[in-house]
Amino acid sequence: MTTENNNALFAKGEKLTNGYFTGDAYLETLLQKDKNNNFVMGAVTFEPGARTNWHTHPKGQVLIVTEGEGWYQEKGKPAKTIKKGDVINIPENVEHWHGATANIKMVHIAITNYEGETNAVWLKPVTDEEYHEANK
Amino acid sequence: MTTENNNALFAKGEKLTNGYFTGDAYLETLLQKDKNNNFVMGAVTFEPGARTNWHTHPKGQVLIVTEGEGWYQEKGKPAKTIKKGDVINIPENVEHWHGATANIKMVHIAITNYEGETNAVWLKPVTDEEYHEANK
Numbered sequence: 001m002t003t004e005n006n007n008a009l010f011a012k013g014e015k016l017t018n019g020y021f022t023g024d025a026y027l028e029t030l031l032q033k034d035k036n037n038n039f040v041m042g043a044v045t046f047e048p049g050a051r052t053n054w055h056t057h058p059k060g061q062v063l064i065v066t067e068g069e070g071w072y073q074e075k076g077k078p079a080k081t082i083k084k085g086d087v088i089n090i091p092e093n094v095e096h097w098h099g100a101t102a103n104i105k106m107v108h109i110a111i112t113n114y115e116g117e118t119n120a121v122w123l124k125p126v127t128d129e130e131y132h133e134a135n136k
Numbered sequence: 137m138t139t140e141n142n143n144a145l146f147a148k149g150e151k152l153t154n155g156y157f158t159g160d161a162y163l164e165t166l167l168q169k170d171k172n173n174n175f176v177m178g179a180v181t182f183e184p185g186a187r188t189n190w191h192t193h194p195k196g197q198v199l200i201v202t203e204g205e206g207w208y209q210e211k212g213k214p215a216k217t218i219k220k221g222d223v224i225n226i227p228e229n230v231e232h233w234h235g236a237t238a239n240i241k242m243v244h245i246a247i248t249n250y251e252g253e254t255n256a257v258w259l260k261p262v263t264d265e266e267y268h269e270a271n272k
Contacts, residue, residue: 009202034225036195036225037196037225038174041223059172062173066145085144085145087166089170089172089173109245
């Protein structure tokens with residue numbers, strides 16, 4: 001389902017059903033990898049409570065939060081609040097997750113660099129316990 | 137001068153005084169080139185009437201318009217309107233300019249790829265005649 005919102009920067013895009021997300025998340029692809037751009041770029045909408053699985057990027061990823069408020073957590077560290085206007089430069093091969101807070105929707109642009117043909121390695125879901133710990 | 141605007145996605149940043157822009161344009165740097173990201177990323181604010189010089193990028197550039205409305209023109213082609221939410225994938229080595237319309241401010245994120253240590257080749261200013269032709 002594609003939905004439009006005149007107040008939003010981008011269309012909401014397609015609901016993600018790839019098994020790498022918990023809750024309702026949507027992807028609007030903005031740019032595919034090509035000969036100049038060694039990354040894919042998309043706008044990801046996380047409804048309240050929605051988050052990625054734990055995952056890594058072999059060549060890192062840049063997030064630009066364009067709406068709302070959410071969480072970014074690297075394994076073994078406390079979750080950090082991220083909000084509209086924030087830029088997060090995620091290092092290579094660091095296990096992490098990102099998503100909305102329990103009560104506030106978040107939208108971010110994701111610029112995901114490639115190493116060869118790979119840009120992400122997906123791991124286990126963020127459990128409700130892990131997520132509630134962030135939202136305490 | 138750095139100014140903040142609570143409604144805007146990013147800070148307005150520093151006024152550009154490098155001679156590569158006509159009118160009042162501002163840059164908020166969002167990310168520097170590093171080992172994972174072979175690009176620099178910034179938010180550029182063009183007040184009405186402001187525009188870049190003609191220029192090229194050896195490895196292309198991606199623009200994401202986050203506010204307002206402006207122009208993008210490649211040499212020898214008509215100027216195209218660009219507006220909030222648009223993504224422009226600028227090819228390598230194509231002479232072009234971008235900027236606000238005569239009456240509407242524009243803000244865009246610019247993701248500028250590097251070829252070696254170079255990301256742009258700056259050329260002549262866009263004359264008032266060229267700019268008014270776009271705004272007809």
